Amino acid sequence: MVMTYKNIEQNENKNLTRARMYVNHVFETVKRRNPNESEFHQAVKEILDSLVPVFEKHPQYMENGILERIVEPERMIIFRVPWVDDQGKVRVNRGFRVQFNSAIGPYKGGLRFHPSVNASIIKFLGFEQIFKNSLTGQPIGGAKGGSDFDPKGKSDQEIMRFAQSFMTELYKYIGPDTDVPAGDIGVGTREIGYLFGQYKRIRGGFEAGVLTGKGLEYGGSLTRKEATGYGTVYFVEEMLKSKGLSFEGSTVVVSGSGNVAIYAIEKAQQLGAKVVACSDSDGYIYDPNGIDLETVKKLKEVERKRISEYVKEHPHAEYHEGCSGIWNVPCDIALPCATQNEINEEAALILVKNGVKAIGEGANMPSTLEAIDVFLNNKILFAPAKAANAGGVAVSALEMAQNSMRYAWSFEEVDAKLKEIMTNIYKNSVKAAEEYGHPDNLVVGANIAGFLKVANAMMAEGII
Numbered sequence: 001m002v003m004t005y006k007n008i009e010q011n012e013n014k015n016l017t018r019a020r021m022y023v024n025h026v027f028e029t030v031k032r033r034n035p036n037e038s039e040f041h042q043a044v045k046e047i048l049d050s051l052v053p054v055f056e057k058h059p060q061y062m063e064n065g066i067l068e069r070i071v072e073p074e075r076m077i078i079f080r081v082p083w084v085d086d087q088g089k090v091r092v093n094r095g096f097r098v099q100f101n102s103a104i105g106p107y108k109g110g111l112r113f114h115p116s117v118n119a120s121i122i123k124f125l126g127f128e129q130i131f132k133n134s135l136t137g138q139p140i141g142g143a144k145g146g147s148d149f150d151p152k153g154k155s156d157q158e159i160m161r162f163a164q165s166f167m168t169e170l171y172k173y174i175g176p177d178t179d180v181p182a183g184d185i186g187v188g189t190r191e192i193g194y195l196f197g198q199y200k201r202i203r204g205g206f207e208a209g210v211l212t213g214k215g216l217e218y219g220g221s222l223t224r225k226e227a228t229g230y231g232t233v234y235f236v237e238e239m240l241k242s243k244g245l246s247f248e249g250s251t252v253v254v255s256g257s258g259n260v261a262i263y264a265i266e267k268a269q270q271l272g273a274k275v276v277a278c279s280d281s282d283g284y285i286y287d288p289n290g291i292d293l294e295t296v297k298k299l300k301e302v303e304r305k306r307i308s309e310y311v312k313e314h315p316h317a318e319y320h321e322g323c324s325g326i327w328n329v330p331c332d333i334a335l336p337c338a339t340q341n342e343i344n345e346e347a348a349l350i351l352v353k354n355g356v357k358a359i360g361e362g363a364n365m366p367s368t369l370e371a372i373d374v375f376l377n378n379k380i381l382f383a384p385a386k387a388a389n390a391g392g393v394a395v396s397a398l399e400m401a402q403n404s405m406r407y408a409w410s411f412e413e414v415d416a417k418l419k420e421i422m423t424n425i426y427k428n429s430v431k432a433a434e435e436y437g438h439p440d441n442l443v444v445g446a447n448i449a450g451f452l453k454v455a456n457a458m459m460a461e462g463i464i
């Protein structure tokens, strides 16, 4: 039987194993201790449920309280971010950094600037980051941060003043060997530049390795901008290959039109796919001839405009208000690359009805637990975010390595390493899924493969 969210719930009242009771107990504690944090609960549940076979096989993890410790952040910092807007008005946002787990390396994870940011979102992202970072094979712990600041509609000067104020507090807690933030939603090369400038100014030295996703002129890595999108496609390519399928000639839908979406579209197109739709938070475009990526890049990366403008240059394409409608567009492969919970059960059922063959999660937790069930029950190839979008942080770790060496690899060298890392993540996830009795279930496989390395390090380091 495929292990899914619903059938685990249904079996709960039958014969519970000790491992299942342990997992349930830890999950109840998480809910009690972190009330009203639904996204964090969702992320914890997804991981904990897939770890039951691990505790059945290795009770020593239960005996050493690994789960109780792994669900509790090592540290959570919340701070005030005051800044002055262009009208001279004082504004106040809230800043966050969760340093979740440093068992295998310095904390590492992006910063998100979006009005929806709160403790629950930051903790879900930080928790997932522990396992994702472990999967990359690189020595990096899990963290995440950000602010409820909305960069949309702000001037360049306002973005700079906000970023400087944010870093004036954050700098106390980060460093190249302590905690290395990067970008995420609303934080791209421009924001990283301002954050790095302020860190350098306060600290008085050039510590390139304190942030990743930097511009190429001051310590950034080639291929970092492309890494998450390309990596997602590399992972899905491996998954398709295992069933004799490929991107060549397939129809693809990609949600979002930000950093991850743009480079997922680029790589899918390079591999011969026709990408017919993409979106932003207002709506989506459908171009039956295939999306013209140069137009999307110009609109989003240069002019910072809405995706609706696409149809002005491509009048044969359609613009539809509302971003969730994108899942009605029939496709062979769907790559959700916008945000969390963008595919619910209903959207998943439509995708299946329209004949989707594979899902590759470029965004973090874009499918609800119920949507994942729909995909697994219908034997749709499903690449979970933790594994599929790990390419971004993997290349961030390569950026850290280049900064330490004071050396820069070529685009081709980094791209080749990224591809190798994504292939290894795929293979390790498949292997773990098979070993623990859930072949073809990459959700279980990725969670277990990511967990084991961290758990073993925590065991070796003692009760801390």
Ligand code: NAP
Pocket: 183, 184, 185, 186, 187, 228, 256, 257, 258, 259, 260, 261, 279, 280, 281, 282, 323, 337, 338, 339, 340, 362, 363, 364, 365, 389, 390, 392, 393
């Ligand atoms: P980004 O460049 O800021 O782009 C985000 C895109 O998603 C934009 O098109 C945005 O539209 C859309 N979006 C954001 N919030 C939305 C919402 N509530 N509903 C619908 N659409 C929404 O961010 P990104 O770096 O591409 O990140 C996208 C996803 O990938 C996130 O889940 C992020 O955590 C994940 N991820 C990113 C990286 C990375 O390296 N950047 C690595 C791993 C995972 P608007 O422009 O209208 O807001």
